[in-house]
Amino acid sequence: MIRSRELNATLGPKGSPGAVELVCDLHNTTANMGLCLIAYSDCDWICLHIFRHLQRKMPDIPMRYIHFDVPHKESYSLDSVGKHGFAMEIGPQPHGVVRSNVYAAMKAGVQHMLDWVCFFNSGSTFEGEYVDVFTMIKHIDYPRDRETRKIRAAIHPQLQDQDFCLLHPEDPLFQTFSGETLRYKGDEALYPFFINECAYYEKGIALSLARKRPDQTCQNVKNSA
Amino acid sequence: MIRSRELNATLGPKGSPGAVELVCDLHNTTANMGLCLIAYSDCDWICLHIFRHLQRKMPDIPMRYIHFDVPHKESYSLDSVGKHGFAMEIGPQPHGVVRSNVYAAMKAGVQHMLDWVCFFNSGSTFEGEYVDVFTMIKHIDYPRDRETRKIRAAIHPQLQDQDFCLLHPEDPLFQTFSGETLRYKGDEALYPFFINECAYYEKGIALSLARKRPDQTCQNVKNSA
CATH class of the missing domain: 2.20.25.160 (N-terminal domain of TfIIb)
Structure with missing residues (x-):
């Protein structure tokens, strides 16, 4: 709880004009999910464009966009503190273990995300594209x-x-x-x-x-x- | 430490005539080891015969016999407390997770071990056989x-x-x-x-x-x- 408040003070406050532009929260899972971007929005164009960029750059990694359809106020994870944000989830990897292929994929994913932000900040244009969205039902x-x-x-x-x-x-x-x-x-x-x-x-x-x-x-x- | 002493008092004392006949210690690992019997002896005929029995009964499960070549006094695991003993190790399975196939294999392994003990106690004869032994080097x-x-x-x-x-x-x-x-x-x-x-x-x-x-x-x- 203390740490949550510290993070909200540092990166947020959530929902305020002073919140950081983009938060990416890195996770790993024992599930065989490949690399997923998990977001609370299905129309946040920054998240969707970053996802398409990663898909193009990492064609060998199974990749999905997951939408957690809950109101912004009820969102609870770190990435919800920024103006834009998503979790990058990767698996399968047992907790407490580093698997080289999983580590390498996460490292590449983070690098490509940062590259996209640089391109965007340099004034690059990104054309509209289509994304399959998996909306969590239950x-x-x-x-x-x-x-x-x-x-x-x-x-x-x-x-x-x-x-x-x-x-x-x-x-x-x-x-x-x-x-x-x-x-x-x-x-x-x-x-x-x-x-x-x-x-x-x-x-x-x-x-x-x-x-x-x-x-x-x-x-x-x-x-x- | 307290629990170790309790177990030694209950199942041992280790090395004494009062120690139980056979201890089988069940483990799971994140390593892709299939089912292994790990023993401190490479010539304990009970362990070797149980291993051959499991191999015959579970032909679809990769199975190995591992020998930890340390003096009995220096052996530290639960199975060393009995007169005969081994660890049954199975993987891959992340810690904190149950995978049905791993659970089923371990359950079958334990059942076949108990069956062998029953056969043996009923006076069955077991013919000599060959076993590949993997001796831990380092x-x-x-x-x-x-x-x-x-x-x-x-x-x-x-x-x-x-x-x-x-x-x-x-x-x-x-x-x-x-x-x-x-x-x-x-x-x-x-x-x-x-x-x-x-x-x-x-x-x-x-x-x-x-x-x-x-x-x-x-x-x-x-x-x-």
Whole structure:
């Protein structure tokens, strides 16, 4: 809490004219998500253009734009403190471990982001483009024991590591510790992500589900400041 | 320390006639090691026969027998408290995460071990067989900053996840955070394992190296008690 206030004082205050222009918060995950930009806006042209720039520069890295559709006031992460901001999330990498390929991809992503900011500040024009946006719809918790709240199943082997592969109704979702398969009971096919993220067990999130909206436009932009 | 003494009192005392017959200590690792039995002896016929039994019963799981060649007095892990004992190590699995396939393999391994003990106690005869034994030769630490002791390289991408694939002199070993490749300077090809295990950063172990000795015999055995 103390650290949050310090960061808000240094980089914000959030929502104020004095807040910094851009905050990029670096994360890694045990989920097989490749490199994702996670933002609270689906129409922040700076975030969308940076995303397209990274996609072009790093064609070998699976890359997605995730939109957390919550009001700005309810946004809670570091990147929400700036005027523009996003989290750069990369995986899979166990917590407490450095994997060279993951480190190299994150380093390249940060460098390309800084390059884009330099181009923009130098007056470069960026043409409008299309971006697929994954909008988070809901989280799904593990099946838990009613009394102890301990989990009684893990992610199904057929779903493990299949982040961003469409999950259809009746597809396997969990495997209980006695071996039973539990299926996805939603009535709409959605895209799973953050599948089996270590830090989300305590948050009650086994995976999140997103709807994909293709062709979100990021308009032509030029820094006219 | 208190817990160690409690366990030694309950299952040991280590080295005494009152120690339990068999201790199996269950572990998981971020290294891509499949299922390994790790023992302080390369000629404990109970451990070797249990290993062969698991190999036969679980043909789809990569399985190795690792020998830590240290005197019994210096052995430090739980399984050294029993008259016979080994660790069952499985990976890759991030710490703090349950992966269904890893859970299922460990569960099956434990069940097959208990089955073997039942067969043995019922008077079954087990014929002599051959086992490949990987004897641990040495550990290799990460390159570190001389003053801060922080690591300045990670496991090389070409070595990551290649546990038990022979490492030859001059093969890539580490990649520094500035991108330089550091090579294996040993003069003997050895088998790497525990590559990039999360809990071993603080122990100063980036990987361990083993020599493979094929055809260790486990003799015919029958419980004549």
